Structure formats: C-alpha cells, structure tokens
Amino acid sequence: MTTHLRAAGVSVILDDRGAEVPSLLHWGRDLGPLGEQSLAQLAVASVPAVPPSSIDSPLRLSLIPTIGEGWTGRPALSVWRSPASPAAAHARALRLTSRTTDTAQPRSGTEVSYLLGDAAAAIEVRLDLELTPQGVLRSRLTVTNTGDDDLGVDAAIPVLPIPQRAGELLDFSGLWAREGRPIRRTLEHGVHARESRHGRGGHDSAFVLSAGTPGFGWETGEIWAVHAAWSGDTSVWAERSSLGPSTLAAGELLAPGEVILPPGGSYTSPWTVAVYSRDGLNGISDRVHPWVRSWSAAPAIPRPVVLNTWEAVYFRQSLAALVPLVEAARDVGVERFVLDDGWFRGRSDDRRALGDWTVDATTWPDGLGPLIDLVHEAGMQFGLWVEPEMTSADSDAAREHPEWVLGGPDDPEWRFQRVLDLTVPDAADHVFRALDALLDSYDIAYLKWDHNRDLLVAGSHDQTEALYALIDRLRAAHPGVEIESCASGGARLDLGILSRVQRVWPSDTNDPLERQRIVASAGILLPPEYLGAHVGAERAHTTARHADASFRFATALFGSAGIEWDLSRATPAEREQVGGWVSEHKRLRGLLHSGRTVRADTADPAQVVHGVVDESGHHAVFSIAMVGSAAGALPPPVRFPGLAPDVVYEIRALDIGGAPVTIADQAPPWLAAGGARLAGGLLAETGLPMPLLAPEQALVLELRAIDS
Numbered sequence: 019m020t021t022h023l024r025a026a027g028v029s030v031i032l033d034d035r036g037a038e039v040p041s042l043l044h045w046g047r048d049l050g051p052l053g054e055q056s057l058a059q060l061a062v063a064s065v066p067a068v069p070p071s072s073i074d075s076p077l078r079l080s081l082i083p084t085i086g087e088g089w090t091g092r093p094a095l096s097v098w099r100s101p102a103s104p105a106a107a108h109a110r111a112l113r114l115t116s117r118t119t120d121t122a123q124p125r126s127g128t129e130v131s132y133l134l135g136d137a138a139a140a141i142e143v144r145l146d147l148e149l150t151p152q153g154v155l156r157s158r159l160t161v162t163n164t165g166d167d168d169l170g171v172d173a174a175i176p177v178l179p180i181p182q183r184a185g186e187l188l189d190f191s192g193l194w195a196r197e198g199r200p201i202r203r204t205l206e207h208g209v210h211a212r213e214s215r216h217g218r219g220g221h222d223s224a225f226v227l228s229a230g231t232p233g234f235g236w237e238t239g240e241i242w243a244v245h246a247a248w249s250g251d252t253s254v255w256a257e258r259s260s261l262g263p264s265t266l267a268a269g270e271l272l273a274p275g276e277v278i279l280p281p282g283g284s285y286t287s288p289w290t291v292a293v294y295s296r297d298g299l300n301g302i303s304d305r306v307h308p309w310v311r312s313w314s315a316a317p318a319i320p321r322p323v324v325l326n327t328w329e330a331v332y333f334r335q336s337l338a339a340l341v342p343l344v345e346a347a348r349d350v351g352v353e354r355f356v357l358d359d360g361w362f363r364g365r366s367d368d369r370r371a372l373g374d375w376t377v378d379a380t381t382w383p384d385g386l387g388p389l390i391d392l393v394h395e396a397g398m399q400f401g402l403w404v405e406p407e408m409t410s411a412d413s414d415a416a417r418e419h420p421e422w423v424l425g426g427p428d429d430p431e432w433r434f435q436r437v438l439d440l441t442v443p444d445a446a447d448h449v450f451r452a453l454d455a456l457l458d459s460y461d462i463a464y465l466k467w468d469h470n471r472d473l474l475v476a477g478s479h480d481q482t483e484a485l486y487a488l489i490d491r492l493r494a495a496h497p498g499v500e501i502e503s504c505a506s507g508g509a510r511l512d513l514g515i516l517s518r519v520q521r522v523w524p525s526d527t528n529d530p531l532e533r534q535r536i537v538a539s540a541g542i543l544l545p546p547e548y549l550g551a552h553v554g555a556e557r558a559h560t561t562a563r564h565a566d567a568s569f570r571f572a573t574a575l576f577g578s579a580g581i582e583w584d585l586s587r588a589t590p591a592e593r594e595q596v597g598g599w600v601s602e603h604k605r606l607r608g609l610l611h612s613g614r615t616v617r618a619d620t621a622d623p624a625q626v627v628h629g630v631v632d633e634s635g636h637h638a639v640f641s642i643a644m645v646g647s648a649a650g651a652l653p654p655p656v657r658f659p660g661l662a663p664d665v666v667y668e669i670r671a672l673d674i675g676g677a678p679v680t681i682a683d684q685a686p687p688w689l690a691a692g693g694a695r696l697a698g699g700l701l702a703e704t705g706l707p708m709p710l711l712a713p714e715q716a717l718v719l720e721l722r723a724i725d726s
C-alpha cells in the first residue's frame with residue numbers, strides 16, 4: 019500500500035506497503051490524484067538495483083533509517099540500554115504495527131501516523147506526518163520504552179530523502195546584531211551539520227537549511243528546506259553519500275544521557291518543518307507565511323506602532339525623563355509605548371536584579387501607575403520588558419534560592435547573569451506569580467520577553483519544555499496580553515517559540531544596512547507583521563554607522579513598525595518626518611501584513627528588491643534598496659515579481675522620510691513625470707529603470723491596479 023498526501027501543489031507519497039518502516043517515495047510537486055494502481059506501480063518501480071559490495075537486497079531508505087536496514091549514514095534514531103541489561107540493543111528492526119490517517123480513506127488525506135515496534139529492542143516508535151493545507155510537511159517521532167529497564171534516547175529525528183539534483187545548500191549564521199548571514203555551499207559527500215548548544219538557536223543559528231537545484235534564488239529553483247521548530251539545542255543536517263539519496267533532517271540535539279526513559283516512558287521530538295518549493299525561496303515563504311498566519315496565537319491585525327524606550331534612555335528611567343517621550347510618541351501617532359529594561363527592584367544597570375520582578379521604589383516611587391495613566395491618556399497601550407528565565411547573582415531571588423540557579427556556582431556568568439532552572443517547580447511558580455501579579459495590578463497590553471544568554475549546560479530539553487509551559491500558563495491567565503520574543507535580538511527565532519508569541523525582535527541592531535539582510539533572512543519563514551522593525555537614531559547605536567532618514571524609514575516600513583530613538587530630542591522637522599512615516603505605515607500596514615512577500619533576484623547584489631503584493635494582486639508596495647555601491651554605471655532595470663500579469667499598474671514613488679539621495683540628478687523619465695503605467699507581466703519581465711541611488715538609500719514604490 020501507499021499513502022498519498024496532497025495539499026497546495028505538494029505531493030508526499032509514502033511507501034507503507036509491508037511491515038517495514040514507511041519510506042518517502044516522493045516529496046515535491048503535486049503529482050495529481052494518482053489512482054491506487056499508479057501508486058502501487060510507483061512503489062514497485064522505485065525499488066533500486068543492488069550495487070556491488072553492498073547489502074544483498076535493494077537499499078530502501080526509510081523515514082527512520084537505522085543500521086538495521088543497511089543505512090550507514092547518519093541515523094534517525096539512536097537509543098541504548100545499559101550494556102548489562104539483557105535487553106541491550108539498538109533499534110534495528112522496527113516493524114510497522116498500525117497506521118492511522120485523518121480520513122476514512124486510508125490512502126489519502128493530509129495526516130498519517132504510524133506505530134512501529136522493535137520487539138528485541140523493546141521500543142515503540144510513533145511517526146506522525148502532516149501536510150498542512152499550505153503544503154508544509156511536519157513530522158515527528160515519539161519513542162516509548164516498552165522494556166523493563168531504562169532506555170536512553172540520543173537522537174530521534176525523522177530523516178527526509180531529497181533528489182540528487184538538490185546539490186546546493188543554503189543556511190545561515192551570524193552574531194549579535196549581525197544575525198542572518200547566508201552561507202551557500204555545494205552539498206558534497208559527507209554530513210553538513212549545524213548544531214546549536216546555546217540552549218536556544220543562537221545568533222549563529224542555521225535557522226532554515228535549504229537544499230536546492232544549483233543556483234536557486236529568491237524566484238527560481240526547486241528547494242527542499244528543513245527547520246527545527248524548537249527553542250533549545252538543535253541539530254540540522256544535510257548528507258550526501260554514495261549509498262543513495264541525499265537526506266535532510268532538523269530536530270532536537272540531545273546531550274548524552276539527557277533523555278533516559280523509564281519503563282513505559284516516552285519522548286516526543288519537536289516538529290521537523292519541511293517545505294518544498296518550485297519557485298525559489300519565495301515559494302518557501304508562500305507556504306510558511308500563510309501557515310503561520312493560520313495559527314491560533316497569530317497576532318491581531320493591525321499591528322500597533324511601537325515606541326520602545328531602550329535606545330532612547332537605556333537605564334536612565336524616571337517619570338520626569340519619560341514624560342517628554344510619551345508626549346513625543348503620542349504626537350507622531352505611536353500606539354504602544356514599551357518600557358524596556360530598568361524598571362524593577364534594584365535594576366540600575368545590567369549587573370543585577372533579574373528575578374526580582376517588582377517595581378523599583380526609587381526609580382518609580384509611585385509605582386508604574388502614573389506612567390501607565392499618562393500613556394493611556396495619550397491614547398497608547400502600555401508594554402513592559404521582562405526577562406523571566408534569568409536571575410542575577412545580585413538579586414533576592416538568587417540569594418534566597420541558590421537551588422533555582424541552573425548550572426554550578428562556578429559556571430561562567432554572561433551579561434552578569436545566570437539562568438533560572440525553570441524545571442524547579444518553585445522557580446517557575448515564582449516567575450509566574452510575579453508576572454501574573456504585574457499583569458493583574460497594571461493594564462499591560464504586551465510583554466517584551468527577553469533571553470539574554472546561552473544556557474551553557476549540557477541539554478536543554480526540560481528547560482525548553484518548562485519555558486513553553488510558563489508562557490502557556492501566562493497566556494491562559496492573561497489571554498489578551500501579547501508577547502514579543504527577544505533574545506539579545508535574534509538569538510531565538512524559531513517556529514516553536516513563534517507559535518506562542520505575537521512578535522519577535524530579530525536583532526538588536528536598528529542600523530538599516532544590517533537590517534536589510536536580517537529581515538531578508540528571517541522573513542523566509544516569519545511573516546513581516548512578526549518582525550519588530552524600529553527606526554533608530556541617525557547614528558546607529560550598535561554600529562555607529564550614519565544612515566539617512568529615508569533609508570531608516572524605508573527599511574522599518576514593512577515590519578511590525580516602531581521607533582527606538584529619543585524623539586523628545588529630535589528636531590521638529592525630524593518629528594514631522596516620523597509622523598509622516600507613521601501615517602504612511604498605518605495606511606499601508608493592512609496590505610503589508612496580509613499580502614504575499616516577494617523578493618527579486620537582482621543581477622547586482624548591491625540592489626535589494628522586495629515587496630508585498632495583496633491577495634487580489636491589485637495593490638503592492640516595493641522597496642529598492644542599495645546596500646553597497648552599484649556594480650555598474652547604470653543599475654539594471656528592477657523587475658517586480660508576484661504581480662498579476664494582465665493587470666496594468668500605476669506606479670508611484672512614496673515619500674518615506676524624504677527623497678533618497680541619487681548620484682546623478684537625472685531620474686528616469688517615468689519617475690520624473692510622477693509615475694508609470696505598466697502591466698504586471700512586463701514589470702516582472704522587463705522591469706523599470708531606476709534612479710542611480712547612492713549606497714545606503716532606498717526608494718519605496720506603490721503599485722495600484724488601474725480600474726479598467
């Protein structure tokens with residue numbers, strides 16, 4: 019028998035004919051409504067030849083390949099028992115014992131689960147696969163110990179075969195304030211593995227590992243991509259060997275001995291999120307963005323425009339210092355005022371007080387009430403920064419409960435702080451009660467939930483589960499409160515945390531030059547309304563680089579927009595510009611936060627082109643940014659992918675913080691004339707000539723269908 023899952027242009031065909039572990043016959047473009055006979059023929063015809071010097075039967079790579087089936091590549095499942103145990107055995111002979119699907123039709127649908135058993139190893143494995151309506155393939159394993167003694171689990175990650183033509187890899191790395199650096203390489207023989215032992219993805223997270231046809235880009239190429247929807251340690255890999263198909267996998271990295279199952283105990287892996295695209299990286303976003311938008315925790319639209327106090331005042335908090343900022347925020351149209359780090363008991367700098375989540379009586383002698391009232395009177399919501407998973411040695415929490423601190427007493431500090439062991443019920447309760455009390459006593463619409471250090475302990479499974487439980491508990495108690503996930507910027511960007519929060523802070527840098535890249539990378543999986551995007555001061559605090567208003571505003575326009583700049587010191591002209599930008603963002607955010615994000619492949623890598631097109635294809639906004647010097651005297655015409663080919667658009671430039679600077683006065687005539695009219699098909703193919711933008715400048719264009 020075979021099972022065919024189909025959705026949104028994707029087919030997944032599973033060979034589950036016999037008692038063997040199911041294998042993937044096809045994961046790729048939709049093959050249409052194949053009849054039972056065709057599926058059976060495919061299964062038979064897909065059996066490979068037997069090469070010399072190999073096992074004597076055709077190698078059949080299953081979704082849980084192990085040594086027992088002749089697979090000598092990286093295994094999906096690694097379990098062990100004590101050598102003294104009579105049942106000491108690795109899983110080698112899993113056999114299918116049952117199958118369930120979500121429909122009455124056992125061979126089609128969108129979900130299937132298999133139960134497999136290995137009697138000798140005394141384990142049971144459940145394999146869940148789901149093809150979402152958007153064509154995202156999720157899979158996970160649950161390992162249960164059916165033996166009489168403990169079972170160690172070192173790895174349980176489904177392994178997905180991909181076609182040999184997927185010969186080029188793309189994943190990411192980075193560092194603080196410089197997240198999301200793409201790395202391309204050829205998929206050579208061996209394992210290309212990216213492992214995080216940060217207890218979070220880390221600033222250098224691989225994020226999403228794509229294997230595609232050589233040269234794949236934003237718009238073109240076939241891609242098979244995987245991501246681990248998990249906020250702890252992860253392992254992501256691609257493997258190529260002479261054995262047969264190449265493979266991809268993404269899941270939880272377990273430390274030795276981290277998961278030991280008692281008799282009857284189970285371990286469920288996080289979801290491996292796998293996405294196929296025939297239209298480059300845009301095709302990945304086309305599946306993941308609508309899927310994420312369908313989640314129950316997805317943020318309410320419209321996203322409020324934020325002002326965050328961090329880069330405006332840092333730890334210099336007081337009512338007097340913040341009143342002018344509240345007023346300035348109100349005047350430019352801000353809708354949510356967020357009080358960042360520095361408000362709680364003893365927190366005069368970043369060296370103390372984490373864990374003591376009550377309001378500091380010196381900084382805020384009358385509590386936060388007066389500030390919150392002011393913010394509300396100004397028509398804004400109030401948000402508050404917290405870092406619930408942490409504690410400082412210099413805090414009452416750590417002094418009174420050293421047993422709540424994760425790791426040994428001599429372990430290194432990081433940003434002068436330690437991690438709270440949330441698996442200690444009293445520690446998790448302490449944090450819950452403190453946050454619950456704050457949310458009860460004040461009208462707080464939003465928490466910026468930070469996580470500023472690596473865990474630096476072996477294994478992060480239980481801590482990550484405890485974090486999820488804490489967020490879930492808090493959300494259940496305060497369902498109206500939104501949470502932003504931050505981890506020194508983008509050190510914890512994954513679909514596990516994303517399913518529990520409404521916004522992320524992709525980076526601590528507000529430098530638009532860095533942000534252009536960071537948003538492009540994070541935006542492959544995360545829809546723009548999740549990506550906090552703040553306009554900072556003219557000179558970026560993280561890089562000391564200067565950027566013109568138009569470049570800063572254009573870069574922050576598309577995301578969950580905000581301001582992180584001491585507006586109370588800005589000139590009247592600057593404030594007016596900010597106000598104009600806020601109004602433009604509000605006018606466009608309905609489109610920006612529901613439409614389809616598209617990026618263009620450009621001949622000149624200095625030219626970064628991306629846009630959002632609404633569902634009807636009648637309205638779009640594009641940004642053309644120069645992130646370096648142009649390669650030639652004239653930049654190539656800009657193509658606009660994703661438009662409706664037969665619709666004629668009126669294209670006009672928007673005033674986003676003033677006109678961008680050009681290196682020649684003469685704009686192309688269409689721009690000088692105030693706009694152009696062109697069909698979507700032509701805009702996508704031939705494109706439009708652009709002005710000679712100077713480096714670090716951006717032009718924002720709005721495209722509207724002309725009513726015929």
Ligand code: GLA
Pocket residue numbers: 328358359368403468470504505506507523526
């Ligand atoms: C982290 C965050 C910043 C800010 C500071 C406060 O670095 O990423 O945005 O909130 O903490 O300490």
